[in-house]
Amino acid sequence: MAPTLAVSFNESSDITEFVLNKGNGVKGLSEMGLESLPKQYIQPLEERMCGTKIMSHESIPIIDMSKWDDPKVAEAICEAAEKWGFFQIINHGVPIEVLENVKEATHQFFRLPAEEKRKYLKEFSPSNNVRFGTSFSPEAEKALEWKDYLSLFYVSEDEASALWPAVCKDQVLEYMKRSETVIRKLLDVLMKNLNVTEIDETKESLLMGSKRTNLNYYPICPNPELTVGVGRHSDVSTLTFLLQDDIGGLYVRGNNDSWIPVPPVSGSIVINVGDALQIMSNGRYKSIEHRVIANGSNNRISVPIFINPMPSDKISPFPEVLAGGEKAVYKEVLYSDYVKHFFRKAHDGKKTIDLAKI
DSSP: OOSSOOOOOOOOHHIIIIIISSOOOOHHHHHHTSSSSGGOOOEEEESSSSSSOOOTTTEEEEEEOOTTHHHHHHEEEHHHHTTTEEEEEESSSSSSSHHHHHHHHHHHHHHSSSHGGGGGGTOOOOOOTTEEEEETTTOOOOOOOEEEEEEEEESSSHHHHHHTTTTTTHHHHHHHHHHHHHHHHHHHHHHTTTOOOOOOHHHHHHHHEEEEEEEEEEOOSSSSSGSSSSSEEESSSEEEEEEEEOOOOOEOOTTTEEEEEEEOOOTTTEEEOOOHHHHHHTTOOOHHHHHOOOOOOOOEEEEEEEOOOTTTTOOOOHHHHHSSOOOOOOEEEEEEHHHHHHHHHHBTTTTGGGGGGG
């Protein structure tokens, strides 16, 4: 068990050693009963939530998927992707038990002793496809984010069975497997709206050639108003399929510099458009900035599946989108270059997509 007494760190290198190198993460800091936030986590004023305009009366669409064949459902999905870039789905067909199991498995992984989690740090992990870490890109950030994560890049069931942590691999694989039908249906609807009538092998690779699941842990934070769980960013995925627990804390960029909360809805999944789909749709579908606040009284978890192109794919607006004479807004980019650009810097809103702009 971690000590509960308040402990002070003399040097910033002590914190780095404890959090990053020894595998304690910010969860370890949280469990020490720190009375104030270490300075490395204090965000500049412009990145904090206090003082920003929160539109709590607004909400992203909630779409009932129980009648897949109803044209109104397809219409609602496309409208949400065009206007909001975010929506929640209910009655989606992924069993609630599967969702509950993957949430519990996330807690189980983060309950492991630090020396167990440490085995999955970048320098010790058996594979680049399995990574335990903290914050976002600590080496590039001026201020750290209050979050730990386990990132699992899916190559095959065999590799996952061999290399993913035993405490959570079965539950994550089941969650990914049971989500596939919904993801394919969503992409099918979104493509038809772009006049892409058939998702052939090439298109399938571009839309969903690779998948990554993250188990995110946001521990209780002293002075949550001074830091962030995740800074402002948009995802680099085609689509993100997000399971959140009942704590809340996700906010989506609205109009006029406002932020809209995404309150948890029991049994729902949050879907958001990523930059890759914004590029492939030539800006028709919007990849919207979002962030997560830190919490002073509850631990929070979330489990996103990032549906991505293959790293070796070149992405650009689909010819079908430009067929009517629409001018391309984005140039062709190698997807692996785009992702490297994203991870090379701290979270910075929507700036990553500038790399692809003409």
